[in-house]
Amino acid sequence: xxxxxxxxxxxxxxxxxxxxxxxxxxxxxxxxxxxxxxxxxxxxxxxxxxxxxxxxxxxxxxxxxxxxxxxxxxxxxxxxxxxxxxxxxxxxxxxxxxxxxxxxxxxxxxxxxxxxxxxxxxxxxxxxxxxxxxxxxxxxxxxxxxxxxxxxxxxxxxxxxxxxxxxxxxxxxxxxxxxxxxxxxxxxxxxxxxxxxxxxxxxxxxxxxxxxxxxxxxxxxxxxxxxxxxxxxxxxxxxxxxxxxxxxxxxxxxxxxxxxxxxxxxxxxxxxxxxxxxxxxxxxxxxxxxxxxxxxxxxxxxxxxxxxxxxxx
Numbered sequence: 001x002x003x004x005x006x007x008x009x010x011x012x013x014x015x016x017x018x019x020x021x022x023x024x025x026x027x028x029x030x031x032x033x034x035x036x037x038x039x040x041x042x043x044x045x046x047x048x049x050x051x052x053x054x055x056x057x058x059x060x061x062x063x064x065x066x067x068x069x070x071x072x073x074x075x076x077x078x079x080x081x082x083x084x085x086x087x088x089x090x091x092x093x094x095x096x097x098x099x100x101x102x103x104x105x106x107x108x109x110x111x112x113x114x115x116x117x118x119x120x121x122x123x124x125x126x127x128x129x130x131x132x133x134x135x136x137x138x139x140x141x142x143x144x145x146x147x148x149x150x151x152x153x154x155x156x157x158x159x160x161x162x163x164x165x166x167x168x169x170x171x172x173x174x175x176x177x178x179x180x181x182x183x184x185x186x187x188x189x190x191x192x193x194x195x196x197x198x199x200x201x202x203x204x205x206x207x208x209x210x211x212x213x214x215x216x217x218x219x220x221x222x223x224x225x226x227x228x229x230x231x232x233x234x235x236x237x238x239x240x241x242x243x244x245x246x247x248x249x250x251x252x253x254x255x256x257x258x259x260x261x262x263x264x265x266x267x268x269x270x271x272x273x274x275x276x277x278x279x280x281x282x283x284x285x286x287x288x289x290x291x292x293x294x295x296x297x298x299x300x301x302x303x304x305x306x307x308x309x310x311x312x313x
Contacts, residue, residue, distance in 0.1 A: 006162075027165065073089070151299020247269075
């Protein structure tokens with residue numbers, strides 16, 4: 001498992017930054033210098049058609065994972081990958097012809113601004129930092145630990161560091177040959193964690209957290225499919241349930257790996273409950289039960305009916 005930069009994602013976020021598109025909290029517009037450096041480097045391309053048209057292509061309130069999905073749908077030359085299903089993008093754009101036309105403008109921006117040259121320098125500048133955080137991940141079998149706890153085996157996993165993205169994020173992506181799972185790690189978020197002496201904890205926690213969405217979210221989707229009442233109230237419970245379970249999972253793993261102590265558990269549960277995971281404490285208690293009954297529940301999917309009882313009542 002190696003964290004890397006992705007030039008397609010960096011290109012899209014660069015254009016998004018230059019466009020001043022209201023992104024709902026997706027980009028770190030200020031702070032730590034990276035956004036300012038990007039603006040300064042590409043300032044003369046602020047009137048490029050790809051920048052001007054960005055807000056015309058995407059709806060005002062796009063899903064947070066739309067831009068990462070679009071980025072992964074691009075080939076290395078920034079053209080649309082013909083092997084990728086683009087149906088998901090239609091939710092946030094008028095039609096696929098629009099996205100095809102915009103992709104041509106995207107390619108033109110990359111060529112005219114020599115974005116590949118910029119990205120080569122970016123990789124060189126970030127090489128020491130990537131080496132540092134990859135060394136932290138290499139201390140543990142991070143993916144194997146999570147797979148063992150959940151009772152699953154992940155498809156190909158990619159960990160991507162974004163220099164401009166504010167939140168941490170996950171994406172289950174229908175690749176050209178098979179499903180792939182992406183965990184997007186926020187460089188601005190890691191800098192804040194490092195200032196507070198919590199870099200290793202936040203890094204490992206974020207990988208576990210984002211990868212867990214690949215397993216937990218589909219289980220909640222199945223609840224919607226089976227229960228009309230739950231489907232109608234989906235907005236009320238779906239994200240709170242998923243986030244609460246995943247926060248509890250990461251806290252249990254951090255404790256098991258000695259990254260935190262018992263003294264820190266209460267504070268982390270409270271932190272989860274302040275961050276859209278209101279049932280973290282209840283899920284934490286249930287996971288202790290899950291751990292003692294793995295002979296009855298080989299994986300988290302087997303135990304999910306117990307975890308979801310709170311919202312099924």
